[in-house]
Amino acid sequence: MSQELRFDGRVAIVTGAGNGLGRQHALLLASRGAKVVVNDLGGGRHGDGKSSAAADAVVEEIRAAGGEAVANYDSVENGAAIVQTALDAFGTVDIVINNAGILRDVSFQKMTQDDWDLVYRVHLKGSMSVSHAAWPIMREKGYGRIIMTTSAAGIYGNFGQANYCAAKLGILGLAHCLAEEGRSKNILVNTIAPLAASRLTETILPPEMLALLKPEYVSPLVAWLCHEDCEDTKGLFEVGAGYIGKLRWERTQGHSFNTSRAMTMDEIAGKWSKITDFTDSEHPSTTNESFGTILANLNKKSLGGNEFIDLDAASKDQ
Ligand code: NAI
Structure with missing residues (x-):
C-alpha cells in the first residue's frame, strides 16, 4: 500500500473551524501533520454573539492528539488578522479553507437589509478577505491551495435563501477568477458544495438522515484538494454521504442567426x-x-x- 498523504511543514487556516465541517477539516489536516489556525468567531448560527470557546475546544482536541494548532477568534471579515495569527504562530500560510458560515433564511418578501448584508459579509466578503490577505504570501512563495465552500442552494437556487444563494454563487465566481489569477503562481483554487449534518442543517433535515451525514465524509475531499499532489484547479465538487462528483457548465449548440442585421x-x-x-x-x-x-x-x-x-x-x- 502507498504511503499516506501528509501535510508536514504546511500551515493551514480553516475558517469557522469551531464546529461542523470546519472542525473536521482542521482535525484531519492536523492529524496528517499540518499546523492549523483554528478560526472561529464562536457566535450563533444566525450570526449573533461571539465566544472563544468553539475555537479553543478544537485547538485542545488537536493538541491532545499530538498535533499543532492555534486559535483565532476574529470574524472572517477581518482576514488580515486571521492571516497574521498564522504568521505569528507558524511564519507562513500554505492553505486557506474558507468554510465559516451562517444562515438567515427568510422569504425574499420578508428579508431585511440586515439579513442580506450579514450573510453576504460572512460568506462572500469573508472568503475574499481571508484569501486576499493570504494571496501575496502564496504568490511570493509560489505555492498555495485555497478551498471555497459554496452550496447546492447557491448552484441550483432554494426557496427562502436569496441572501445565502447569492453569496454562495458569488463565492464560486470568486473561486473561478482566483483560479485563473493564481494558476501561474501554483495557487490552486477549488470549491466544494457539501452536504453534512451540522447545526446549519439540523432544522432542515430529518434526524435519522442527519445521523448518517457525517462531516467526516466531506473532509477527505477537502484535504485532497489542499494537498501538493493534487493539481486540479477551478473545480467544483458536490460531496456528502460518501458521494463525490464534479460539476461543469453546459451550453446548447444553440443557433447562429445571420449577422448582417439583428435578429427579430x-x-x-x-x-x-x-x-x-x-x-x-x-x-x-x-x-x-x-x-x-x-x-x-x-x-x-x-x-x-x-x-x-x-x-x-x-x-x-x-
Ligand atoms: P456550522 O454552523 O456547524 O459551522 C460554521 C462555523 O462558522 C461555526 O462554528 C461558526 O461559529 C463559524 N462562523 C460563523 N460566522 C463566522 C465569522 N464571521 N467568522 C468566523 N467564523 C464564523 O456549519 P457547517 O454546516 O459546518 O457549515 C460550514 C460551511 O459549509 C458553511 O459555509 C455552510 O454554508 C456550508 N454548507 C454546509 C452545508 C451542510 O450540509 N452542512 C450545505 C452547504 C453548505
Missing part, C-alpha cells in the same frame, strides 16, 4: 426549440472558449460575416 424576437421564437436543445451540448470552461463560439459567427460568410477578423486577438481583449 419572432425569429428567436421560431428557433427556440433549437436554442434550448441540449443535444450535443458544449462545455466551455473559460471566457475565451465562451466568446470564441459567439465571435466565430462574425467570421462566417454564410451568415453575412467577415472572414478576416482575428478571433484570437478579439477574445483576448475581453
Whole structure:
C-alpha cells in the first residue's frame, strides 16, 4: 500500500473551524501533520454573539492528539488578522479553507437589509478577505491551495435563501477568477458544495438522515484538494454521504442567426426549440472558449460575416 498523504511543514487556516465541517477539516489536516489556525468567531448560527470557546475546544482536541494548532477568534471579515495569527504562530500560510458560515433564511418578501448584508459579509466578503490577505504570501512563495465552500442552494437556487444563494454563487465566481489569477503562481483554487449534518442543517433535515451525514465524509475531499499532489484547479465538487462528483457548465449548440442585421424576437421564437436543445451540448470552461463560439459567427460568410477578423486577438481583449 502507498504511503499516506501528509501535510508536514504546511500551515493551514480553516475558517469557522469551531464546529461542523470546519472542525473536521482542521482535525484531519492536523492529524496528517499540518499546523492549523483554528478560526472561529464562536457566535450563533444566525450570526449573533461571539465566544472563544468553539475555537479553543478544537485547538485542545488537536493538541491532545499530538498535533499543532492555534486559535483565532476574529470574524472572517477581518482576514488580515486571521492571516497574521498564522504568521505569528507558524511564519507562513500554505492553505486557506474558507468554510465559516451562517444562515438567515427568510422569504425574499420578508428579508431585511440586515439579513442580506450579514450573510453576504460572512460568506462572500469573508472568503475574499481571508484569501486576499493570504494571496501575496502564496504568490511570493509560489505555492498555495485555497478551498471555497459554496452550496447546492447557491448552484441550483432554494426557496427562502436569496441572501445565502447569492453569496454562495458569488463565492464560486470568486473561486473561478482566483483560479485563473493564481494558476501561474501554483495557487490552486477549488470549491466544494457539501452536504453534512451540522447545526446549519439540523432544522432542515430529518434526524435519522442527519445521523448518517457525517462531516467526516466531506473532509477527505477537502484535504485532497489542499494537498501538493493534487493539481486540479477551478473545480467544483458536490460531496456528502460518501458521494463525490464534479460539476461543469453546459451550453446548447444553440443557433447562429445571420449577422448582417439583428435578429427579430419572432425569429428567436421560431428557433427556440433549437436554442434550448441540449443535444450535443458544449462545455466551455473559460471566457475565451465562451466568446470564441459567439465571435466565430462574425467570421462566417454564410451568415453575412467577415472572414478576416482575428478571433484570437478579439477574445483576448475581453
Ligand atoms: P456550522 O454552523 O456547524 O459551522 C460554521 C462555523 O462558522 C461555526 O462554528 C461558526 O461559529 C463559524 N462562523 C460563523 N460566522 C463566522 C465569522 N464571521 N467568522 C468566523 N467564523 C464564523 O456549519 P457547517 O454546516 O459546518 O457549515 C460550514 C460551511 O459549509 C458553511 O459555509 C455552510 O454554508 C456550508 N454548507 C454546509 C452545508 C451542510 O450540509 N452542512 C450545505 C452547504 C453548505
